[in-house]
Amino acid sequence: MRTDDLIKALDADARSKAMPLQSAWWMAAGAAAVVAAIVFLLTIGPRPDFMAAAHTMRFLSKFVFTIVLAVSAFALIRALSTPGAPTGRAMAGMIAAPLLVALAVVLELFALPEADWGTRMVGSNMMICMGFIPLIGIGPLAIFLWMLRYGAPTRPVLAGAVAGLLAGGLAATFYAAHCFDDSPLFVATWYTIAIAILALLGALGGRFFVRW
Amino acid sequence: MTGKDEAELSRLMRAAIAGDEKAYADFLHRIAALVRGFVRRKIVQGGVDPEDVVQETLLAIHVKRHTWRQDAPVLPWVYAIARFKLIDAFRRRGRRIEIDVDDIAETFAEPEQESVSERDINRALDGLSPAQRSVVSAVSVEGRSIGETAAKFGISETAVRVSLHRGLAAIAKRFGQGRFGRE
Numbered sequence: 130m131r132t133d134d135l136i137k138a139l140d141a142d143a144r145s146k147a148m149p150l151q152s153a154w155w156m157a158a159g160a161a162a163v164v165a166a167i168v169f170l171l172t173i174g175p176r177p178d179f180m181a182a183a184h185t186m187r188f189l190s191k192f193v194f195t196i197v198l199a200v201s202a203f204a205l206i207r208a209l210s211t212p213g214a215p216t217g218r219a220m221a222g223m224i225a226a227p228l229l230v231a232l233a234v235v236l237e238l239f240a241l242p243e244a245d246w247g248t249r250m251v252g253s254n255m256m257i258c259m260g261f262i263p264l265i266g267i268g269p270l271a272i273f274l275w276m277l278r279y280g281a282p283t284r285p286v287l288a289g290a291v292a293g294l295l296a297g298g299l300a301a302t303f304y305a306a307h308c309f310d311d312s313p314l315f316v317a318t319w320y321t322i323a324i325a326i327l328a329l330l331g332a333l334g335g336r337f338f339v340r341w
Numbered sequence: 342m343t344g345k346d347e348a349e350l351s352r353l354m355r356a357a358i359a360g361d362e363k364a365y366a367d368f369l370h371r372i373a374a375l376v377r378g379f380v381r382r383k384i385v386q387g388g389v390d391p392e393d394v395v396q397e398t399l400l401a402i403h404v405k406r407h408t409w410r411q412d413a414p415v416l417p418w419v420y421a422i423a424r425f426k427l428i429d430a431f432r433r434r435g436r437r438i439e440i441d442v443d444d445i446a447e448t449f450a451e452p453e454q455e456s457v458s459e460r461d462i463n464r465a466l467d468g469l470s471p472a473q474r475s476v477v478s479a480v481s482v483e484g485r486s487i488g489e490t491a492a493k494f495g496i497s498e499t500a501v502r503v504s505l506h507r508g509l510a511a512i513a514k515r516f517g518q519g520r521f522g523r524e
Contacts, residue, residue, distance in 0.1 A: 213421035
């Protein structure tokens, strides 16, 4: 087939419509939040003293970290799924969540006596944390990988890893409402590992599933 | 490539997405020539047929046109897809190359040349269902309109459009997965 003939076929298909990628991303984000909320409520649910905890700095700081991660990953993944879109600013934005966590860790180390550092870091929920963040995030991750297929990422492995970070940020936001371990020392350790698991799964998904 | 080209091509693409077939044909012909110039300059060793990469890029542009933001320039989007498809073509043939983004600025439009070898797209076409294959061939190689194709096969115009759309999507998907022949 000559290229001119191919163009005739493409032109004859000009009227076929698909939802613009940027709108589709917002729908996917909504769907992913609903899926995560359902899994969260059906399994562990919020902690009983949620309202009382909402008045403490440590509890609230967890949501700042996870929401900042989700928002920055969402901006980056939308850029990565669009060919030729500039990614520099969104890439730089990914520093925000780790930076906030690092800052909180330093403050926590000043606030706590050295003898308490170990128990605060280990906490009492590390296995639940490492199990449920990936469990809540796996549905959203599937949605985001499917969205990458709908898009056109020229760096599929990186885009897949960012899909994992986005799913991780979302899942950790829900999980944080359940967990009694509010110390930044705990968050910096176990949340990071749990989210890294999702990022790794996302990168694998990007490598093998996101082809176009 | 100039700013005027960019503005004109973006205008054509916006009109095409709104359903203007004439603007779309114009856009695709001009993009094909630019991508051909880009790809030919990049392929210095044998093994990869530039025109195969041009055709893969055009198909990807078509099935992924919902990823273009209408307020963004269209050429960086086009060249990002062309670069991705070119790297993909080299990778399939066991080569690794790095392509410098800045080289794009020196690209000139080039006309198509006849090829002696069989095109990847023909093999991908062979892998379609018989109904999709005959519709895609009628509209492309035989140059029939949607209406003429519907009359030829005794089916509705809607059925022709659906077969054409699915057939093109299937070819693009095969290219994406590096599959070209019948399974």
